Every structure is written in C-alpha cells, then in structure tokens.
Amino acid sequence: MLCSLLLSAMLGTVAAPAAKAQQFPIPGRPVTLIYGFPAGTSGDVYLRLAAPRLSAALGVPVTVENRVGATGNVAAEAVSRAPADGHTVALVTVSLTATNPLLLRMSFDPMRDLAPVMRTFDAPNAFTVSTQARPQYTNCQAVISALRAAPGRLNYASSGIGASTHLAAAQFLQATGLEAQHVPYRGGPPAMIALYQGEVEFFFYQSGTVVEDMRAGRVRILGITSAERHPQLPDVPTVAEACNLPGFVSTTWHGLMVPSATPPAAIARLNQEFLKINADPEMQARLLNLGLTPLNSNPAEMLAATQRDIQHWGEVIRRAGLQRE
Secondary structure, eight states: HHHHHHHHHHHTTTOOHHHSOOOSOOTOOOOEEEEOOOOOOOHHHHHHHHHHHHHHHHTTTEEEOOOOOOOGGHHHHHHHSSOOSSSEEEEEEEEHTTTHHHSSSOOOOOOHHHEEEEEEEEEEEEEETTTTTTOOOOOOOHHHHHHHHHHTEEEEEETTTTSHHHOOOOOOOHHHOOOEEEEEOOHHHHHHHHEEEEETSSSEEHHHHHHHEEEEHHHEEEEEOOOSTTTTTSSSSSSSHHOTTTOOOOOOEEEEHHHHHHHSHHHHHHHHHHHHHHHOOOHHHHHHHOOOEOOOOOOHHHHHHHHHHHHHHHHHHHHHHHOOO
C-alpha cells in the first residue's frame, strides 16, 4: 500500500486538471535546470553539457542554476514550490530522498512534493589520498595499516555531515572495523584543499570531480566504489578489490525531479529527451572521460532505486550512530 502511494505521488498522477491540459514546452518560456551543488562538480558539468542539447530539442531556452545548501535541499525545495509545468527541473543526488530525511530537519517532503523523471548518471566515489602530503599511501592496505596503528586518532574529510562523501567513508570504516575522526567541510572543494594540505588522511569524493586531479598527479585514487572498474579508469581497482572487501559498493547516482503535480506528458517528454541526450555518443564519451556512467532510466526505475537506497543508507546511518540535526 505504501509503495503504491509513493509511486502515485512521485509520478505526479494526482495532477490538477488544468496542469494535465497544459502544453509542454510552453513556447518562449525557458526551462531552468537547478542543481544544489557548486559549479564544477559532476552534476553541474552534466547539466551544462545537457542544456544546449535540451534547448535544441525543445525549442526553448534552457539555463542552469546552482542553488547550494543543505546537501541539495535548498535547490530541491525551490523546485518543489515552482509551477508544475515541466519548466523547472531539479538534478538531485540520492542523498535527497535516501539520507537527508534521516539526517536533516526538512521543511518539505521530497517523496511527496517531487516526482521522478529519471536517473541520469551514476557517480562512484573515489577513495582519494594526497600524493604530496601522504606519499606513503600507495594502496588501500597502507591506509588500513595506518588507521589500525592509530585507532580513532586519524582524520578523514567529507563535504558535510550526511553527504555521500561522509557516508561512503562511514561504510568503509564499518566494513573494515576501523575508526577515524570525521572532519566535515563546507563542500567538496574545501575538503579537497584539506586533503592536499595533509589535514586529513583520505577523502571519498565523486570520481568525476577528482579524476582531473588524479591525471595531474595531485591525488592518488586508491579505489573506485562501484561494483566494477570504470572503463575510462581501467588501472584503478574497485574498493572491493583494493581493500579486500568483497561486495563493497557505494555510488552516488544523480536524477531529475520535478514538482509532484507536473503533468505526466511533460515528465514523459523530459524523460524522452534526456534519454536521447544520454545516448548521444559525444555526451557518453564526455561523461565516461569524467568517470561517470550515463544511465537509461524512467520514473518507476528511479523510484525503485530510491527505495533500495533508503534501506541501504538507513542501515549505514544507524550503525554510524548519526542523528538528525
């Protein structure tokens, strides 16, 4: 019963009659793609690659807007309160629906107030260390040995309490039975600076964001948190391989959501156009080069993935003893 109610709400089947009859796209009205994280991060890069393609397909202007704050909540809430006409779209991470409700006091309900369009790409996290500040960390086992020798005394970074970068590290520590001090920063870039400067031992960050740093020699990626090696990073093992943790997976997918009363026809059109964008060979090559994996998805698949991740991350949060702020 609960699943059917969630599906109905998220698919926007209880739309107002006027909204159902509304044309999409509305000629001359721009589409705004809103993202809750800074410029240069994986989702921002994706949207800026997708925007001109979507504009050409829909025949209306498409802009990208960054509204940073509260692990994506600020952007998602703004979209939830926007007109339900398909012209305001949020790119969210799995954190919005699977972890934020467990960790943050929210003034809206993403499962009620937003409807899924599709998952757009999967972004595995990268187990990252500094090549200059920690040259001794040549592999995962070296980090494990250091943590074991100083239980609870070494630091690791995250982009914020409850962010995917925090929970991936928490999952790693739970899987290895080790302890370390969590140091949350206000976003990924400050955490990366702390990593460069040796303030922390390691940082689980989205591979699409750190791959250029790896290629420039500033960081070493000890492992990727996906189930398989990424085709553009064939020499980088998975964390499961590198750390001898069979079955270890911790990825951060991104997906599109719209206000819950958005007409199903508008949702279907957005899904159709983004599927085409993801299938474009140039787009696929750009994403894969960034360590990202484009996804073929639909609203029902995104909902099912969300429900799986609510269970998975809920258990990680419980074991980590994290409380709602």
